[in-house]
Amino acid sequence: MEPMSLSVATEPAPGLSEETTTATDTARIVPWNLVVWNDPVNLMSYVSYVFQSYFGYSEAKADALMMQVHTEGRSIVSHGSKETVERQAVAMHNFGLWATVERAGEDG
Amino acid sequence: MAEPFTYGRRGISGRFEDAERELLRGLFRDVVALLEPDETPEEDPLAALVGISPEATEPEDPALLRLLPNASKDDAEEAREFRRLTERSLRESKAGALRAASLGLESRDVLLDAAGAEHWATALTDVRLVLAERLGIHSEEDAEKIHGVTDWSDVGDDDVDAYLALVYNFVTWLQTTLVDAMLAGYRAGGARGTGPGEGSRGSR
Numbered sequence: 001m002e003p004m005s006l007s008v009a010t011e012p013a014p015g016l017s018e019e020t021t022t023a024t025d026t027a028r029i030v031p032w033n034l035v036v037w038n039d040p041v042n043l044m045s046y047v048s049y050v051f052q053s054y055f056g057y058s059e060a061k062a063d064a065l066m067m068q069v070h071t072e073g074r075s076i077v078s079h080g081s082k083e084t085v086e087r088q089a090v091a092m093h094n095f096g097l098w099a100t101v102e103r104a105g106e107d108g
Numbered sequence: 109m110a111e112p113f114t115y116g117r118r119g120i121s122g123r124f125e126d127a128e129r130e131l132l133r134g135l136f137r138d139v140v141a142l143l144e145p146d147e148t149p150e151e152d153p154l155a156a157l158v159g160i161s162p163e164a165t166e167p168e169d170p171a172l173l174r175l176l177p178n179a180s181k182d183d184a185e186e187a188r189e190f191r192r193l194t195e196r197s198l199r200e201s202k203a204g205a206l207r208a209a210s211l212g213l214e215s216r217d218v219l220l221d222a223a224g225a226e227h228w229a230t231a232l233t234d235v236r237l238v239l240a241e242r243l244g245i246h247s248e249e250d251a252e253k254i255h256g257v258t259d260w261s262d263v264g265d266d267d268v269d270a271y272l273a274l275v276y277n278f279v280t281w282l283q284t285t286l287v288d289a290m291l292a293g294y295r296a297g298g299a300r301g302t303g304p305g306e307g308s309r310g311s312r
């Protein structure tokens with residue numbers, strides 16, 4: 001991660017500050033994953049409905065993620081900031097699906 | 109026997125016998141009772157007001173834990189913090205959906221808009237999750253075994269598990285027809301276009 005002070009020490013050339021800001025923002029947003037876990041109770045059609053209606057995924061994408069949950073036991077269905085995936089986890093729990101959040105790269 | 113939920117011009121409709129309405133209302137009531145937090149008299153009123161539960165811990169009842177699961181698999185402290193901040197609103201949201209579905213059973217004919225259908229879908233899901241835990245459904249094989257129990261005449265007078273299995277299968281059938289109807293409505297343009305993570309049932 002580029003320390004902020006570095007840009008201060010550099011000659012303030014036009015455009016540089018903008019570039020530095022972008023790099024810093026990207027570094028600050030550590031990506032998190034939302035994982036949905038398989039269970040023997042929830043209907044496959046319901047899980048697909050939730051993925052379509054809540055995340056706005058196409059039926060094909062929702063079905064593919066649902067099948068991954070079903071056959072592999074889990075699937076990363078979304079990623080983003082920690083706040084985002086935590087909010088999504090609560091929504092999944094409200095639907096009755098079991099979801100967890102984890103830092104990206106922790107799986108496998 | 110109840111009629112399956114169907115999607116039509118006016119929304120999603122269903123129809124129940126009186127005994128089925130009684131059964132479902134009883135199930136909804138039971139799950140609401142399970143979700144009621146243990147009131148602690150010395151509770152901080154401000155914490156209650158802002159919707160956090162500082163003392164929230166992982167439920168000991170596995171059925172309740174399934175309704176209010178941990179949001180972190182490996183990090184217990186992370187899971188606890190998440191629970192403190194979100195568990196109360198999740199309990200209230202689930203109980204709200206169960207009460208809404210129960211109110212809809214005032215009459216034999218049930219007509220649902222998109223929001224009403226989602227209340228029903230989550231209410232039936234929560235009922236099934238609790239029944240599944242009581243029935244010990246922990247694998248696909250367990251679920252298959254339960255699905256095999258279909259005949260009321262097989263149930264002895266005090267065979268509670270067989271009775272629960274039949275109830276579970278009835279609720280499963282009902283939810284299958286409901287979700288099919290919801291998917292039909294969604295395909296027909298009932299999609300409300302909630303963006304990623306911006307669904308109306310978020311953490312609020």
